[in-house]
Amino acid sequence: MGASGQTGSDRPGTAPVRGNFQAAFTAMAVVVALALFVSACGTGGTGARDEGPAHADAVGGAGAAKSLAPAATPSASAAPDPTQAVRLVKADPGVSSEVKRELKPCVSDDYPVDVSYGELTGASAEDIVVNVLSCGDQVGVASYVYREEDGEYHNVFKAEEPPVYAEIDRGYLVVTEQVYAKDDALSNPSSENVISYKWISGRFILKDRTRTEYGDLGGGDESATEG
Template identity: 55%
Template sequence: MRGLTEAGSERIRGSTQAVIAVGAALAAVALFAAACGTGGTGARDEGPAHASAVAGTLASPSPSPAGTHRRVDAVQLVKKDPAVSPAVKRELKACSGDEYPVDVSYGDLTGGPVDDVVVNVVTCGDWVGVGTYVYRDVGGSYKNVFKAEESPVYSEIDGTDLTVTKQVYDSDDPVSNPSRETVITYRWRASRFARIDSHETDYSKAGGDAAPEPGN
């Protein structure tokens, strides 16, 4: 009897394992069919997987803190700014339709509760920078905290620094080929932008090597 019992147990275990194996196979087929049915081409519809997804975790971008970014009407901001020269305001007219020659970027330059706004005003056609400005939110209104109007000039946000590029043309230089270019880096210190670095590139020299300005 013991032999029959052991044999019967083996048959029961074998049958159970077979049922489990069949069930697992059916589940795998169903999962594969569902994945194909959602996009037609499976995972390729989503592009290559990120490393974190392969590792078993889902990657998601960190959201920006609420309230740190507020879009502005840059054209009206410049036109109503008493610190902007009349000459720049005259250049600030529509090039075609309702397209104005302004370039706007947002970033944390001054450590305020709302992103600062950098506005570059350029000319229509050749897009030469005629004025660049930084606006900081102060009590819900934007205040001009930096300006440069020595054309050609253009500003960019570099991390938490402001970089201002000024180009110098000799009398016979075309717009596309200035003789020299100076890049000045500013950082917000003690409620103002302080100059912390600068370098100049002289394109008239062979190789166009960059050299620091005297005293830097």
């Protein structure tokens, strides 16, 4: 589903994403798979998972947005505010009960969230990307995008199957996830997907997907772009 008329230079690069987070993903904690999402991800005890965003509602639009309580609008120069991000996730009816239940401080009041602000949807205020992480290994277990409209933030994207990580790259929402075949060990996923979305007509549209096959026993990578 590549973008019509889109060149490779228009798309966000995938190498920096994989370089930054592949090590954390492949070192994912067993507690993430077994404790946090065993009910959501374990089907028949195989550890297998589907590709792409967590569910059909993972790519949201204005019609599916969840309206949240008003929050302070971040300025362009403001540092990411983990406290605001935690409030957004906790108050969001679109966030699963498993994520809310496990979103607790790791140490003192230090919550396991990674927050970034940026331009994704063309709103008057910067969008907020929130990644919920595991405490031990800082593995991404859920990702959300919040868009401001009329003084309220709305959930316009979610992915809740770990390991997953979302970030802003030159106006694109770039989601990195790892994929497990039926017999894969938790430490040895079969492949990695890097998926790029663009906000068009009130919703995120998939524009590019790159799949990297890890191969057996850590062999050479095979990359392929699905268009």
